[in-house]
Amino acid sequence: MSKKKKVDFKEIGLDIGIILARQFYKTEYLHYGYWIDGLEVDSSNVHEAQENYAQLILSHIPEGVKTILDVGCGSGKFAQKMLDKGYQVDCVSPSPNLTKHVRRLVGDRSEIFECGYEDIYTEKKYDLILFSESFQYIPYRISMPLSIKLLNKKGSILVCDFFRKKVEGTSPIGGGHDLEEYYEYASKLPLNNIVDLDITKETAPSIDIVDDFLTNTMVPIYNLIFYVLDNNYPKFAKFLRWKFKKKLKKIDYKYLQRKTNAESFSRFKSYHLLVYEKT
Ligand SMILES: C[S@@+](CC[C@H](N)C(=O)[O-])C[C@H]1O[C@@H](n2cnc3c(N)ncnc32)[C@H](O)[C@@H]1O
Known part of the structure; x- marks a missing residue:
């Protein structure tokens, strides 16, 4: 008899995340918020901060893009937004639980690849491959060459995610590729890096919201x-x-020691919005 596949803790964490986000913050996004100056870091503003993040990505979609592959589309909320803006969007969703939400939100307007990005099989090509906080889950030595292959001639890649900095100490927050090593690797790819925006300051407050939730609820x-x-x-x-x-x-x-906060995030992580054009 074949052994039952173990449930991935990271994926279950995201599944739980969507339940909590919907219940407590009335949001279906799974990404950080973008806390602009003047927006109070309070749970009542999570929705607005996450909308700001969505707007930031929308505003960096290069002109002329029509078709988008949303890799690691979470609940499908952002894919739905892009569809409503007139883009043709397909989704990659490896989590069966999250995929249920994606189906509900995008209906039959998108093709949903229900697998890890590493395992995608398609003849299609896209104008833009988007990684909105999903880049860190996939080895970039796989995701970047694969994306280049799936892009149309003048295609682009947009990555919005946090990376690890090389600093002393142990980060209480896991995740993220090593930034320096990634830069070194990406510099050798047939891509032009046209945008590199450091948004650590604007995203870090999301961790204070998580800390608040953990301290007062969990x-x-x-x-x-x-x-x-x-x-x-x-x-x-x-x-x-x-x-x-x-x-x-x-x-x-x-x-329990309250080490997961905006300060430790900014010390150990660096959050970037990166846009690449195929050369
Ligand atoms: C933090 S959520 C981000 C969701 C969404 N993009 C957003 O901005 O709200 C991370 C997403 O990456 C997906 N993911 C994790 N591992 C993946 C893999 N190997 N290939 C594709 N997606 C993956 C998860 O299922 C989830 O949808």
Whole structure:
């Protein structure tokens, strides 16, 4: 009998993210917010900050683009927006749970490739390949050559995502390709880098929103669960602490010590909007 495929923790994290985002912030985007000067960093403004982010990307879609491949389209919310603007958009969505949302939002207006980008198979070519906060999930040594192959003659690639900086210490926030190494690699590709916008300052406040949510919602729930377990099921609680020692230590470092915030994000990460033209 074939072994059942294990569920990917990162993907489940995104699936949970969309449930929480819809419930608490009335949004279906899975990307950071773009916090312009004057916009108070408050959960009531998450929606507006995420709309700003969407507008920022829209404003950097090169002129003449008609067809777009939205790689890692999340809930499909941004794909829906681009469709409404008149672009033809196809989506790549490896998560079956997220794909349900994508289908609901884009209907039959898009082809949805239900696989990792690495495994896409299509004869189609696109004017733009878009990675809106999905770039970090895919090795760029695969995603960039593949994108060049899937582009029309005068096509472009737009990446909006955060990268890792080479600094001392351990980042409480995971994810992101090494920026220097990526630049070095990308400089050798048959592409012209026409835009490189550092938007770390404008995106970092999103992490303070996450910190606020964790501190005021998830941490008290987590503590209450262990309070009940320690008192009512001490042996089970002891077993859990032993079995998940490493995971609980990570949770403690990342969330309970409140190290996940805008300041640590800006120290360890660098968020960029990059646009490339095929040469
Ligand atoms: C943070 S969400 C961003 C969603 C959306 N682009 C947005 O801006 O709201 C990351 C997305 O990357 C997708 N993803 C993860 N690994 C992927 C892979 N190997 N290939 C394609 N997409 C991937 C996830 O399923 C998810 O849709």
